[in-house]
Amino acid sequence: MTTAISARPAAGPRELTRVSDRLSFVYLERCTVHRDANAIIAEDADGITHIPSATIGTLLLGPGTRVTHQAMTVLGESGAAVAWVGEQGVRYYAGGRALTRSSALVEAQAARWANPRSRIAVARAMYLLRFPDEDPAAYRRQELLGREGARVKECYRREAARTGFPWRGRHYDRNDYTAGDAANQAITAAAQCMYGISHAVVAALGCSPGLGFVHAGHELSFVLDIADLYKTEIGIPVAFDVAAGGDEDVGSRTRRALRDRINEARLLDRCVRDITRLLMPDGSEQSAAAEDDVVTLQTDGNQHVPSGRNHSDGSMW
The missing domain is CATH 1.20.120.920 (CRISPR-associated endonuclease Cas1, C-terminal domain)
Structure with missing residues (x-):
């Protein structure tokens, strides 16, 4: 099982649930957070709760929580943010990646x-x-x-x-x-x-x-x-x-x-x-900020060009 999970490629941005369709914030406390396939499992004395990772915007981990490495892996793949907080989120202690992949x-x-x-x-x-x-x-x-x-x-x-x-x-x-x-x-x-x-x-x-x-x-x-x-x-x-x-x-x-x-x-x-x-009072680029996973390079006039390619025209050498 571990081999299968570790071999699974990270989800691309088009595979992820739209941010607007997510649950935004999920708060957990006094439980152990595991991974089961692409779901997050919260296990406590009352039983097990399954949470589809792609529906989570931000996972708030309250007092008494433990989280496994594989659970963090699937949260990262699904584009969810994670924050360690006090009871019901009333204190912020530490955080993982941001929810959005855009700057x-x-x-x-x-x-x-x-x-x-x-x-x-x-x-x-x-x-x-x-x-x-x-x-x-x-x-x-x-x-x-x-x-x-x-x-x-x-x-x-x-x-x-x-x-x-x-x-x-x-x-x-x-x-x-x-x-x-x-x-x-x-x-x-x-x-x-x-x-x-x-x-x-x-x-x-x-x-x-x-x-x-x-x-x-x-x-x-x-x-x-x-x-x-x-x-x-x-x-x-x-x-x-x-x-x-x-x-x-x-x-x-x-x-x-x-x-x-x-x-x-x-x-x-x-x-x-x-x-x-x-x-963003005019809503400009708001949709792109939420959904895109695009890295560009800046050039003159605040223009952006694709990254991952060589932009030399050969004239400098």
Whole structure:
């Protein structure tokens, strides 16, 4: 059996299931992941689950998972991304290859980041995703930051009033998580969870974690940008719900509550859509980015020519 599997050639791009037809994200925990022909098997105490590898966009491996070399081989052949994460994907630890074989999305990110006008345009688009009732088209950088700060403070006050938690302001001690009250602890725990989720999605899409449009100067700037898109809608409300329930085990309760809310909101799929629309607002090359497995060479005038062949016309020698 091992010989047969190792001899099977890798699937070509035209043999792979279209990305749009895949399940996007499959989360597994506390199981052993094997390979059976071209299927992934998840085995745990309750039995065996078969998952066709070609239907997986990204496999998220949670706590207690073990994965075999042959399972990783078939995932690589089928073009699936793999990320090692915390419970229900709330922390990102490591990742394998990106989901796409094309560099179109990361090239679009780099192009929009490199131009100051398009960079602030993306920052404004991010603000509009968070606060659709306010048009940021005329805002400069400092105005965006100031308005964002005001809206977050407003969110804190609103959620405190909704849950009845006595809010005394945001206080965070990097060296002492327990120094803050229950709400501050829960907000910090929720933020860390959202960073992990965002990191997993950014890595799976093949984007650069460090090329941020709001944040800058850190290896995870773009991850922080994406995580903030859902702060006032998901992260902060969940944190205040947890805080209102008492000050015991705030961190673990926040992670569980946020895990459930993320699943209900199908946040992983939403992250994919939001990132793609931010970086490719006109949809250009989006289809090619998802489906093609093409390597080209760059020449003058940003023209691309086929690779794997000699382009000399003999005139140089």
